[in-house]
Amino acid sequence: MSTHVKEGFMDRRTVLKSFALAALMAGSQMGTASAADTIKIGEINSYTSLPAFTLPYRSGWQLALDEINAAGGINGKKLEVISRDDGGKPGDxxxxxxELVSRENVSVLFGTFFSHIGLAVSDFANQRKIVFVAAEPLTDALTMEKGNRYTFRLRPGTYMQAAMLVDQAAKLPAKTWATVAPNYEYGQVAVKVFKELMSAKRPDIKWVDEQWPAMGKIDGGATVQALARAEPEAIFNVTFGADLTKFIREGNTRGLFKNRSVVSLLTGEPEYLDPLGDETPSGWIVSGYPWEQIKTPEHEAFLKAYKAKFNDYPRLGSVVGYNTMKAVAEMIRKAGSVDTDKLIAAGEGLKIDSPLGPITFRAEDHQSTMGGYIGKTAMKDGKGMMVDWHYANGADYLPALAEVAKARPKN
Structure with missing residues (x-):
């Protein structure tokens, strides 16, 4: 009796083990099948630190991701994005x-906003030998002296954007200039490049003052007072976000901008222009994104799809996110693989269609030819907008290849 019970018990235990093993194998096979049908991509950005730009950016790449997967994915595989918030800190x-590379086994990284964070992730990509498509960081170091074969950049860099503005700024009669910029990588490089390009075109101008407020901590009153004391005929501004709002508010109150020209990076972007409302200064020469006025077929299609999905209008971040996701997907499609060397080969010379027109990634420095809109600020119905704008094709403002070869590491 006892022997029968024992044998019966052993039989039941064996059966249970068999079911458990079968379930484990089935689960493993399901996981393998799922992994085989999916390409994982890692994404990082400063969502909690700069939501005005990064949340529309996220909506942009989500729209592109949905379109790509709805069309069958890439080479028959769906794309899966695993996203992380860096909190505005390079270490994070x-x-x-x-974590994305080691635990999630992503095949490509993309994203980042701030220049110092983009550089940190680029260095990581270089060490770990994984492709990184930088969406927004504007520092020229990313594609020049700290460039590497694993890093590509979508948005026009500081040199390109400054050069676009200089074309217009050099036409101003002003001969004395001052600058104001956040005291970190992007602000420092923007001022350096703008001064160099302006001085080359206008050797008659004189630089009379520089103000370097800490990013996110500008003392608007003190900054405006210092600039006013220098009595420049024109100002080059690089502040953005909340700092820009404080700077303009104090400048309007104290009359800094009266009878004085201002050239300003990023200010025409809806992320920063819209919050100004009726405080928007008129006549500033700015870079931006006049989304409601662009009537090209490719932009109207993007605008329609974006509004349908999010019931909102796009910001420039939306376009950046959309284009970055499209670039990553096309790189994988062209490579026919997620092998790093094949992805790099596919990325060099990669061409994509975008809401702003065709974009190409230059092989020599991995910089895209995405351009930007240059115009002037104006007020309409109590709201700031861009007028007299034009699209500056990024291909016309790329750094010279000789300068790229001189600056870029040989790796």
Whole structure:
């Protein structure tokens, strides 16, 4: 009796083990099948630190991702994006990148906003030998002296954007200039490049003052007072976000901008222009994104799809996110693989269609030819807008290849 019970018990245990093993194998096979049908991509950005830009940016890449997967994915495989918030800290961005690569097994990284964070993730990509498509960081170091074969950049860099503005700024009669910029990588490089390009075109001008407020901590009153004391005929501004709002408010109150020209990076972007409302200064020469006035077929299609999905209008971040996701997907499609070397080969010379027109990634520095809109600020119905704008094709403002070869590391 006892022997029968024992044998019966052993039989039941064997059966249970068999079911457990079968379930495990089935689960493993399901996981393998799922992994085989999916390409994982890692994404990192400063969502909590700069939501005005990064949340529309996220909506942009989500729209592109939905379109790509709805059309069958890439080479028959769906794309899956695993996203992380870096909190505006380079160390956290690198930690997130490491987790995405080591734990999530992503094949490509993309994203980042701030220049110092983009550089940190680019360095990580170089060390870990994984492709990184930088969406927004504008520092020229990303594609020049700190460039590497694993890093590509979508948005026009500081040199390109400054050069676009200089074309217009050099026409101003002003001969004395001052600058104001956040005291970190992007602001420092923007001022350096703008001064160099302006001085080359206008050797008659004189630089009379520089103001370097801490990013996110500008003392608007003190900054405006210092600029006023220098009595420049024109100002080059690089502040953005909340700092820009404070700077303009104090400048309007104290009459800084009266009878004085201002050239301003980024100010025409809806992310920063819209919050100004009736405080928007008129006549500033700015870079931006006049989304409601662009009537090209490719932009109207993007606008329609974006509004249908989010019941909102796009910001420039939306276009950047959309284009970055499209670039990553096309790179994988062209490579026919997620092998790093094949992805790099596919990325060099990669061409994509975008809401702003065709874009190409130059092989020599991995910089795209995405351009920007240059115009002037104006007020309409109590709201700021861009007028007299034109699209500056990024291909016309790329750094010279000789300068790229001289600056870029040989790797």
């Amino acid at each position: 961005a690198v930690t997130a990148a490491n």
